[in-house]
Amino acid sequence: MRLIFVRHGETPWNRTLQYQGHAPVPLNERGREQALRAAQRLMRxxxxxxxxxxxxxxxETATIIGMHLKLNPVAMPEWREIDVGLWEGLTPDELYQRFPDHMREYDRDPARTARLGGESYAQLQARVIRAFHRIEASHQAGDTIIVVSHGGSIRALFCHIIGLDLANFGKLWLDNGSLSEIVRGRSGWRLLRMNDVAHLEDLVVEGGE
Known part of the structure; x- marks a missing residue:
């Protein structure tokens, strides 16, 4: 069994480094092109x-991919990005200006400090692991499955897969529209590739969550 993860295409808030969380921010033109290129690469x-x-x-990213692969996307809310609560719409600089005490606490323990009114990374990891096990139990050993999700959610799962302490999640990076893959073998799940952007060489722009 293999799972191929796609980070959603770019949005206006990715460009401005605003935290999105559960905000209903749509793709921008670049994001739709990233989704299309990911779809073309996944066809094989x-x-x-x-x-x-x-x-x-x-x-929207999954819909574009599904059109090309002739697959209907199945919604799984468990794969949502972390709920950032009051961080929503703010940039990192604005967070440190508005909530200095909270950000000091967050810097001390980024994995277990909940965003104001939102989730902690540990809570995010727990729900994406549940979603991962649901998919694993629903498919056969030789199946290839695609999951479209978010940078935080995919990184939280990968920390679990490779046994990386969750406090190090910020040292992992995924570009918008990137492909990452895990494969289950005799010794369990392995991370095969991460942040593969060969299809996006002229479209990669570093952005926020």
């Missing part, structure tokens, strides 16, 4: 199922 993999976060930026 013979995927049998396509799952997606139900947030607009992920769902």
């Amino acid at each position: 993999h013979g995927a049998v199922a396509l799952y997606s976060s139900d947030l607009p930026r992920a769902w």
Whole structure:
């Protein structure tokens, strides 16, 4: 079994480094092109199922992919990005200006400090692991499955897969429209590739969550 993860295409808030969380921010033109190129690259993999976060930026990405792969995306809210609460719409600089005490606490323990009114990374990881096990139990050993999700959600799962302490999630990076892949073998799940952007060489722009 293999799972190919796609980080959703770019949005206006990715460009401005604003935290999106569960905000219904749509793809921009670059994001739709990233989704199209990801779809074209995925056509040769013979995927049998396509799952997606139900947030607009992920769902639109999955819809574009599904059209080319002739697969109907299945919504799984568990694959949503972390709920950032009061961080929504703010940039990192604005967070440190508005909530200095909270950000000091967050810097001390980024994995377990909940965003104001939102989730912690540990809570995010727990729900994406549940979603991962649901998919794993629903498919056969030789199946290839595509999951469209978010940078935070995919990184949280990968920390679990490779046994990386969750406090190090910020040292991993995924570009918009990138492909990452895990494969289950005799010794369990392995990370095969991460942040593959060969199809996006002229479209990669570093952005926020």
